[in-house]
Amino acid sequence: MSSLFFLILRRMRLPLILIVVVYTLCTIGLAIIPGVDAEGHRTPGMGIFYAFYVISYTGSTIGFGEIPVPYSPEQRLWMVISIYATVIGWSYAIVNVLALLNEAAFQQALRAARFGRQVRALREPFYLVCGYGETGRLVCEGLDRLNLRFVVIERDPLRVEEARLDDYRNVPPKTTGDAAQPTTLTDAGLLSPHCRGVMALAVDDETNQAIAVACRLLRPDLPVLARVSDPDFDTHLGVFGGDIVVNPFARFAEHLSSALIAPDHYRLREILTGLPDQKLPAHHQPPRGHWIMCGYGRFGHAIVEELRSAGQTVSVVDVAHYGEGDVDVRGRGTEAGTLQAAGIDRAVGIVVGNHSDQRNLAIGVHARDLRPGIFTVLRQNQAATAQLFDQFAPDLVMEPSRLVAREFLAVITTPLLARFLDRMPGHTEHECASLTRKLERLNPRRIPEIWSVAITAEPAPAVVRALAEGLPVTLGHLLTHPVRREGRPIRALPLLLARGASVIERPGPDAELQIGDEILFAGHGQARRDQSLTLGNGNVLEYVRTGVDHGTGWFWQTLVERRRARTPASP
Secondary structure, three states: OHHHHHHHHHHOHHHHHHHHHHHHHHHHHHHHOOEEOOOOOEEOOOHHHHHHHHHHHHHOOOOOOOOOOOOOHHHHHHHHHHHHHHHHHHHHHHHHHHHHHHOHHHHHHHHHHHHHHHHHOOOOOEEEEEOOOHHHHHHHHHHHHOOOEEEEEEOOHHHHHHHHHOOOOOOOOEEEOOOOOHHHHHHOOOOOOOEEEEEEOOOOHHHHHHHHHHHHHHOOOOOEEEEOOOOOHHHHHHOOOOOEEEOHHHHHHHHHHHHHHOHHHHHHHHHHOOOOOOEOOOOOOOOOOEEEEEOOOHHHHHHHHHHHHOOOEEEEEEOOOOOOOOOOEEOOOOOOOHHHHOOOOOEEEEEEOOOOHHHHHHHHHHHHHHOOOOEEEEEOOOHHHHHHHHHHOOOEEEOHHHHHHHHHHHHHHOHHHHHHHHHHHHOOHHHHHHHHHHHHHHOOOEOOEEEEEEOOOOOOHHHHHHHHOOOOOEHHHHOOOOOOOOOOOOOEEEEEEEEOOEEEEOOOOOOEOOOOOEEEEEEOHHHHHHHHHHHHOHHHHHHHHHOOOOOOOHHHHHHHHHHHHHOOOOO
């Protein structure tokens, strides 16, 4: 607001001075010019008060007539001068006001002031999303689906205007600015106690690095999730501690290698990091043998390295990097004879990873014409081409933006999930397949919801009170239905129990809980709501523990718990 006020004063300084000078001269002149009475005798001037009153309604073009008595010729002459002077002064001021309203700097300052008010009005947890490209838009849509608030910073004003047209249940504050500048981050609420994390999703790695550095120095307690394209930036970002860095090209290469070697591991990870209630991912089993890689940029390098480390043979087709030693065939993949030279007649799969979606689709169509049934992996760069990819139906689609968005959402909304994913490589294929089948039964044909529960005073007051009184509470109690205790348990599955530095995977229902425990659950959305009753309502917890129903409703129980909280503990 200070910059907006300063801009108004600077731009309107001369018009305001002109109006003040005109009104002062006109008022003084009218006050001292002598008038006439009814008999035509000279009288003293009307004085400052009456003169200011007359000039005020004259300058506003209202006009009440000659008061308190008819004017003398001198006064009428002065009134003519005053009329033109005030009209000219106001016209000049109005023109400057209109010019100020249309000035880009004023509009930017006005938007900045409005943005600041919206950020300061946030009184619930929110996240900073730096960059509103393909990935940023998907992250924002995911946060909105999870009913989480967020603030958007985007350098391109056109993208900010597009964001204003997107339909969100909670309209997010949006601003045009460079997120690499610390002042932009602080204006967006980085220092707010309600800020829960920052997602650096700018196009260039340098900006994401600057965001990570600023956040690490200004708010070292906040998690920072950064997207990078150049693997050389990984170390520079991670050196500031605790940052989660995702290289979409390297990550997809790992996923493709995992799908080749451990398909059940791959599918379990896809389910755990997917958005709730979306369709379950299909089971992919890429064949083993000879592969063709079209495009040898950063994505192609990562894919070839992972495929060869998995024991596959790979022929690389590229134009720009031909002659570097690793490219086998010079071409793009659409020319006649290029894919034949790469061994399409014996290839089991082809990966196409160019920057152009149309070129990737053209190569995919050409490959299927030459070898029907070949396993196709295509890179999709723009969401606008989704209909074409759906029509072509490749076996695997690599969307860098969607991959980063899914992983960021999964980790930042449920931090305990990252610990479970880190332990997944130690699981066998049989264990992953068994866990996948159990997850599929929780929410048939849909991705289950993932959530974590901390046994602390705020999310689980009833459990904390029971434990403080020495009453045993087990994990099975949190899985018991809050209304039908003897019926089927709620549709939830505990995945992890964290107790300080120790971790228990797939804890059983007999595991006794302690204050400070964190439990990771997967299940149906209704199961999460049923569980929240047990966590927060002492009567419900007593019912699932002992089977005794005291018959008190939620309203009465809430009053009792509030009275308990206000009553001081006995010595």
